[in-house]
Amino acid sequence: MKHFITxxxxxxxxxxxxxxxxxxxxxxxxxxxxxxxKLKDCDFMRIAVxxxxxxxxxxxxxxxxxxxxxxxxxxxGKGHNTLVQDNDPYxxxxxxxxxxxxxxxxxxxxxxxxxxxxxxxxxxxxxxxFDRVVVxxxxxxxxxxxxxxxxxxxxxxxxDPAGIALYARYRAEKPELDMEDWKGLGCRT
Numbered sequence: 001m002k003h004f005i006t007x008x009x010x011x012x013x014x015x016x017x018x019x020x021x022x023x024x025x026x027x028x029x030x031x032x033x034x035x036x037x038k039l040k041d042c043d044f045m046r047i048a049v050x051x052x053x054x055x056x057x058x059x060x061x062x063x064x065x066x067x068x069x070x071x072x073x074x075x076x077g078k079g080h081n082t083l084v085q086d087n088d089p090y091x092x093x094x095x096x097x098x099x100x101x102x103x104x105x106x107x108x109x110x111x112x113x114x115x116x117x118x119x120x121x122x123x124x125x126x127x128x129x130f131d132r133v134v135v136x137x138x139x140x141x142x143x144x145x146x147x148x149x150x151x152x153x154x155x156x157x158x159x160d161p162a163g164i165a166l167y168a169r170y171r172a173e174k175p176e177l178d179m180e181d182w183k184g185l186g187c188r189t
Contacts, residue, residue: 007034011043020050020064024078024100036073041158044068044112045136047078049163052093052114055080061181062166065097066112070131076109077101083181092181094121098128106130114163116142118182126151136160140167141182 009015022030044066051064060081067077079096082088091099094113101109110132117125117133122144125133132154135145145155171178 001029003030003032003035005031005035007032007038009035011039013046016043016047017050019075020047020054020078024075027075033072033074036068036075039073041112041134041156042160044075044110045114045134045158045160045163047075048093048112048114048136049160049166051078051080052163052166055082055085055093056166056170058082058085060084061092061177062163062170063093063113063115063181065093065095065114067097067101067106068110068112070108070110076104081181084177089180090120092118092121095124098124110134112136112158114160115140115167117144117148119144122148126153132156134158136163137167139164140171 005015019031048064048066052062056062061083063081065079066075069076077097077100079093079100081093082091094111094117097111106128108131111125111130112134114136116135116138126148130153133148134156137159138157148155
């Protein structure tokens with residue numbers, strides 16, 4: 001089978017955007033493993049931010065998540081927050097990515113999230129025994145990084161300026177939805 005995205009394909013915003021929008025299950029047929037192997041953490045965070053942008057464009061909360069297998073660096077799950085779009089109070093970027101990856105062993109997996117995980121997402125990350133979490137924004141919200149470390153999860157901060165700016169814009173435009181999503185407060189619309 002011939003892959004469309006190969007090890008020779010340059011890592012560009014456009015290519016990462018295609019990967020963000022393709023169904024995860026179709027990635028092995030389209031993206032060569034050697035392409036994933038050359039991606040850096042900042043590239044996976046960029047994909048998560050592109051998923052956050054997708055949520056924002058759908059009038060939702062801009063949080064994206066990407067899960068990779070640590071050995072192959074292949075994406076095994078990805079998603080974005082759909083609190084508003086699906087009327088689902090807990091389909092955050094992280095839970096959406098975990099649901100996309102399905103039931104599996106995450107002990108050798110990394111989850112990239114564009115915003116510091118809320119209490120529920122942080123609990124799910126350590127309960128599913130993720131090896132590592134990479135957080136793209138602790139400027140807008142933080143608080144569970146220490147708890148995750150105490151539970152044995154490696155935590156790295158890799159702030160993404162575009163993701164931080166996107167979340168700041170969302171927070172200014174829709175403060176009530178931000179509070180509902182981050183703090184679980186009842187919808188006041």
